[in-house]
Amino acid sequence: MAALAAAALASGAWAAEPVTTAARTGAQPPSYELPARFGAIELFKGEVRALEVPGTIRRVAIGNGALVSSTVVDGRLLLLAEEIGTTSLIVWNERGVALQGKLRVAPADTADVAQRLRASLGSVRGLKIEVVGPSVVLSGIVDPQMVPLIKTATSGLDSVVNLVRADEGDALKKTVHFKVHIMEITRRGMEKLGIAWQQSFNGPQIAFAGNPVHTGRYRTLPSTDAATFTDTPSQVAGAASGFYLGIATTIFSRINLAISDGDAYVLAAPELNSKSGGLATFLAGGEVPIPKAGAFGTTDVDYKPYGIKLNIRPAVNVDNVISTTLETEISQIDPSVSFGGFPAFLTRRTTSETSIRAGETLAISGLVNADASKAVDKVPLLGSIPILGRLFRSDEFRNNKSDLVIFVTPVVYDPASPENAALLQRGADVDANYRHRFGEPSPLPAANAVREQEVMEQKRPPLPPPGVDPMNGG
Incomplete structure (x- = not known):
């Protein structure tokens, strides 16, 4: 019973009557020896703490008795x-x-x-848990x-x-490079790409295509547009020769295969960068x-953009997962509707918020239907629209x-990525080549003066030979 009472007193369970309980049971709370002048004693609400005091306690003074009570x-x-x-606290x-x-x-x-x-939270990556004074501070x-x-x-x-702060992407270190392919693909080509489209869904459609993960025996090539012999994985253990036989499975290789078979046509292939x-x-x-x-009877002019527009907002987290807001808009002139001699516009717009990893591919379709191609015959300018004009003139597109x-x-780039190192090396090579051909670019005023003198000498007419009068022709 005495041991139970001592444990309850030390844990603060009987904090309502610590003195009476200790006196009745003979329990001895844990004691702490402190120097004469100490910094601070950390307590928590309901805790009972016994302090060893040298000599005989004569007097105890506590600044705010409502916070801590004391007895001997x-x-x-x-x-x-x-x-x-x-x-x-002061004790005499x-x-x-x-x-x-x-x-x-x-x-x-x-x-x-x-x-x-x-x-409970130790598995959260980037979280720091520290005890600072009377508080537990979570940061990271x-x-x-x-x-x-x-x-x-x-x-x-x-x-x-x-x-704790949410990781919205390291804007100072990470750059996202987007490889965009705008293509016309036949129905047969879509099936060959292996993308599971919703056949019964009307309107814009979205799908994902990822690259497979290699196993111990079957390996994949790097996720680049084209593989080289230096990218080929090492041969399988026990093989008789050094040749490697594989199947092209990346999304880009399948697209290139569809282009070779005539099932796909590249309308545009821009590459975008964003922090x-x-x-x-x-x-x-x-x-x-x-x-x-x-105002005042004047006429202003507004320019209405049309065509294909992409807005991409990426945010990279600590695991290189890219949270992307993709806004896709396709607008075209509608010749069937006009007001005051000016045409109307048909616009299809989609906004998608997705989370994909670097190297995965997001595919969007269903933004344009075959009915839009009929406007080419009515409005000749539509045939010259970049990307859309080529699509509208396609017989296969007209026939659905x-x-x-x-x-x-x-693709995520940072200062330590091999792609960034290759670009830096390429820039250094260009700079070295320039300095080798034209010398140091500084100081600019002196270099400009030398170059200007060279240009003037090149434009100056040649001097006549000796004994020839240029005025009389002889």
């Missing part, structure tokens, strides 16, 4: 933390001041809270999907200070001037045998 039991100072806050003995310092009362046992949080940059989980785990814990959290824009089309009435498909493949 068997020559030791017994402290009971009752409210949250900070106060000061027969020689003078025996103890002096601060008392800090936290809402809960910070060490225990930190241990429980580490057990974590995946945005983990932020609600952390808030739920720390709700109701007054001693927790949450400084993480930035915006990449692509527009293929033109602008139609539309006059409008201005092909479709416009946009493939978007992101």
Whole structure:
């Protein structure tokens, strides 16, 4: 019974009557020896702490008695933390001041809270859990999907200070390079690509295409547009020769195969770059001037863009997962509707929010139907629209045998990536070649003067030979 009472007193379970219980059961709370002047004693609400005081305790002074109460039991100072806050403590003995310092009362046992949080949130990448004074501080940059989980785990814990920030992408270090392929693909070509389109879904369609993961025996080539002999994996163990036999399975190799078979046609292949959290824009089309009435009887002109427009907003997290907001818009002139002699426009717009990994491909189709190609005969200018003009003139597209498909493949670059190192080396080679041919580019004024003198000498007419009068011709 005495041991049980001592354990309950030490844990604060009987905090309502610590003195009476200790006196009745003879329990001895754990004691702590402190120097005469100490920095601070960390307590949590409801905790009982016994302090060893040299000599005989004569007097005890606590700045705010509502936070911590005290009593003397068997020559030791017994402290009971009752409210949250900070106060000061001075203890006198027969020689003078025996103890002096601060008392800090936290809402809960910070060490225990930190241990429980580490057990439940220790797997969250980028999260730091530290005990700072009477508080448990959570800090770091974590995946945005983990932020609600952390808030739920720390709700109701007054001693927790949450400084966690969501990882919205490292805009200073990571750049996303988008390989965009705008293509006309026949129905047969789509089936060969292996993309599972919803046949019964009307309107814009979205699908994913990823590259397979290699096994111990069958390996894949790098996810590039074209593989070289240096990219070929090593031969299978036990093979009789050094040749490697494989099957092209990347999305780009399958697209190239469809092009070779005549099942696909590349209308445009732009490459876009954007920092993480930035915006990449692509527009293929033109602008139609539309006059409008201005102030004081003047006429202003607005230019209405038309064609294919892409807006891509990427955000890269710590695991190189790219959260992308993709806005696709295709607008074309509608000759069947006009107002005041000016044509109307048909616009199809989609907004997609996806999370894909670097190297995976997002495919979008269903933005243009075959009915739009009939407008080419009515409006001759439509046939010259970049990308769309080629599509509208296609017989297979007119007969609903092909479709416009946009493939978007992101690749993440950072300062340490091999692609970035290759670009830096290429720039250094160009700079070295320039300096070898033209010398140092600085100082510019002197270099410009030398170049200007060379140009003047080249333009100056040649001097006549000796004995020839240029005025008389002889």
